[in-house]
Amino acid sequence: MDRKHIIWKHISEHRFPYVFGFALLSISCAMQLVIPMLLGTFTDQLERSELTYEHALTIAMWMALAGLGVAILRSSSRIYLFRLSRLLDMRIRNDLFKHWETLSTQYFKNRRVGDLMSHAISDVSVIREVTQSGVFQTMEAGVLISITVVTMATSIDPLLTLFTLLPLPLLSVLAYRFRQRIQKESANVQEAIGDLTSRVQEFVAGIRVVKAFVQEREQNQLFRKDNEHAVSMNRKLVRSNSMFGALSAAVVGISFLVSVVLGGIMVLRGRITLGDFVAFNSYLSLLMGPIENLGKVVNTMQRGKASENRLLAILNTRPDVADDSAADRSITAIAGDIEIRNLSFRYPEAHEATLSDISLNVPKGSSLAIVGRVGSGKSTLVHLLVRLYNPPKGTVFIDGRDIHEIPLQVLRANVGIVPQDQFLFSTTIKDNIGFDPKPYRDEEIEQAAKVAQVYDNIIEFPNQFQTALGERGISLSGGQRQRVSIARAIIKKPSILIFDDSLSAVDTETEDRILSGLNGVMEERTTIIIGHRISSVQAADQIVVLDEGAIVERGTHESLLERNGLYADLYHKQLLDEAVELHKHEWESEQPEQGEVRSATSGGKAG
The missing domain is CATH 3.40.50.300 (P-loop containing nucleotide triphosphate hydrolases)
Structure with a gap:
């Protein structure tokens, strides 16, 4: 994937499918213009008392056919274009995960799991929304506005068209003024989601410690604080979006006001017919949806830009540990x-x-x-x-x-390594022991378990080697996890x-x-x-x-x-600790049970 652009790289690579979807959408937009034209004809015939039953039926039939054609073509173009956005969705996540696998442990040491999950889920979803609704609405607005304005100016009145559309460039000014604000607030929302996800992940991973130290109330307060922060960030973004939408609607309202006032005057003066007036306002109504959608597109694009920057920051990160020019590809094994x-x-x-x-x-x-x-x-x-x-x-x-x-x-x-943390995956014991690109036979897995002295524990489980482990192998004891980790290392030979x-x-x-x-x-x-x-x-x-x-x-x-140095000190200290532990165990085993003490005491009194 391009390390400078994600969205435009995807559109460029799939330009021919996008052109086909654009063609379907263009035909749909053109067919939408048939309905205002028919409404104008219907109004003029009605005003002149020339409308007959046959004319009304014909107009209704053509309007129905136009509406059906618009519905079919518009839906087809949406499905086609939205499918492309899902391909990008899948591609980004695959590339992101693959790139994470190349990064060194230092990278993950300095980042929270919740932030990484936020990148893989929330940021990718925003990018998909850009190539889904954003691209579709931009295409629709561009085509529909262009052909509608040309039709209004050529078939009705160019002066009325000019004055009616004059306020609309203010939408570009509004979009520019809100651009950086929305982008910044969108980035804040994504960071807040990362904080919230990290809090939940940390709580789930440490649930036993939380319960052991009776920290449920404190953890609830910390989560509530992060949750309130996320809500606050979302409210700011919603407030900006709502303000932009309201101002955009006001601009659109001014256009309608100009159309009604100026168009009404032209009808009274005979410059345009009543049918032209009805058709003009119907054309204008067609424009309002795409024009308002342009405001949403601006918001979506700015959110997408913020998410794209966050993802590019990851994809442009180079691993600290990687093969360099010194690597000798002829080496295939080590002694x-x-x-x-x-x-x-x-x-x-x-x-x-x-x-x-x-x-x-x-x-x-x-x-x-x-x-x-x-x-x-x-x-x-x-x-x-x-x-x-x-x-x-x-x-x-x-x-x-x-x-x-x-x-x-x-x-x-x-190299077979058994690390300190004995990390196990939430899959079966068999898959954890055979965690290697090379497939292993059941006999090899069982033999490795026997060498690691965990075989007897495994066969006591109802599903034996097919036993599914909980997250990080939590369903096993610490010693069992260590021994499964040993089996996983030695099976590689x-x-x-x-x-x-x-x-x-x-x-x-x-x-x-x-x-x-x-x-x-x-x-x-x-x-x-x-x-x-x-x-x-x-x-x-x-x-x-x-x-x-x-x-x-x-x-x-x-x-x-x-x-008689540090090693000897460690050795003698361990011998002393073992002796103390053994003495304690022997002393406890010699103590009578509590019931036996009562019996002896009662017997003594009775005697």
């Missing part, structure tokens, strides 16, 4: 040998570096574990490995090639496996089973594990400890414990 050289990285909105002077070497088929405190840069490092953000050139290499040389599609197709704190929501027993099942999967695959639990990372070939974006320790589990 998994990773090298990082003096990597430093800062997020666009951050003032300080998130990672500083990171150097690593992860040979193909080996495993790397990354541990550290919250905010130390662990997830950032793996995000750079799959280019969710762009690392500086010359810092990250895979198979000896700069990561910028590897096409994005190839890179991400050969990628060259590089990345687990970003993927076992935090499962108990230690399940964690041991998952790690045991992953041993076979991790063979001959480069594996990176980010974890807070030392138990999930201690078997890695090498372990690095991040602190404030820098590597402060590296080695194996045993060597790091011997250093």
Whole structure:
């Protein structure tokens, strides 16, 4: 789609269908002129007492035929032209969604879901309205006004036509004066709709937190505030539209007044006949509808311009992460040998570096574990490995090639990542595990679920793998979502496996089973594990400890414990926490039930 124009690009590409629709509409407009002409003839014959039953019947028949022809042709042209607007509607949404898929995560990080939904629904609907009613009414007004004015001037009286139409150019002045005002207020309405949609989306996503903290009243007040703001913005737009419509109607009323006064004088002086007067006012009545519609078209066009600008701002946004001239299209697969050289990285909105002077070497088929405190840069490092953000050139290499040389599609197709948020789609469990362009057999999906230790949970559901999940997989527990995410990553059989704190929501027993099942999967695959639990990372070939974006320790589990540094502190703290939790559990299990305490107490008193 043209990145400068949307509406006119569409009309230009479909110019021949639009010409055909315009031809149908032009014939319809021409046929409308037959009725005023027949009314004038009828009036003149009636005034001269020349009207016979046969003449009246003939005139009525021709008027009926003209009306039927106008109805058929006008409806056909509307259907034809409106169908073209629906094609644009579908095309914009497809292009918009496709373009969103190319944009980087940074773009979505800085925008609300409600605003994006407003673009895809409300703005696109306004654009459709422009190419639907706007184009149709503009065509109709242009044709009908032109042929009607010519007919009025040539068949009745040019002077009467001139004076009657003299006030109408004021409509252009009004349209110009209201243009920027309506465009600005229309943009405000769209933004208010985005705020309202974001509020609803946020409420639905956080409904459990809202109820847990008894925030229903506060959320209702916030929604009411956004709702009132949206209503206020719409009222301003309606007020401007109404004012423009009222002033336009006043201008049209002046034209009618001139027609009645001046036309009446001409009839009395014998310059035109009574039939001409009736026909002239009938012609003028035909003009009033299209002329008033021009005012609506101006409003629609200005709203469309505001929406088009908003959509173009998206479509003209270039992705921060994309294949550039350095990409080598001959690369179709990667083996998994990773090298990082003096990597430093800062997020666009951050003032300080998130990672500083990171150097690593992860040979193909080996495993790397990354541990550290919250905010130390662990997830950032793996995000750079799959280019969710762009690392500086010359810092990250895979198979000896700069990561910028590897096409994005190839890179991400050969990396299986289990992210922290364990996002699942609101489809079946089977579709979530097999979320890949490549189709998978049921046996492969079941095997991946078994390795991820979620198979037994799935078969307990009534529909098993065909169980439909709620939004974001809300119908599963946190641990089940994590394990489905693990199954989704390993079924790809990628060259590089990345687990970003993927076992935090499962108990230690399940964690041991998952790690045991992953041993076979991790063979001959480069594996990176980010974890807070030392138990999930201690078997890695090498372990690095991040602190404030820098590597402060590296080695194996045993060597790091011997250093007695940050890794050892984390390890001993976790051992202490586990011991306290175990002691608490044993103490609770030894306590008698409340009923048993009562029985013992009652027994003692009775004795």
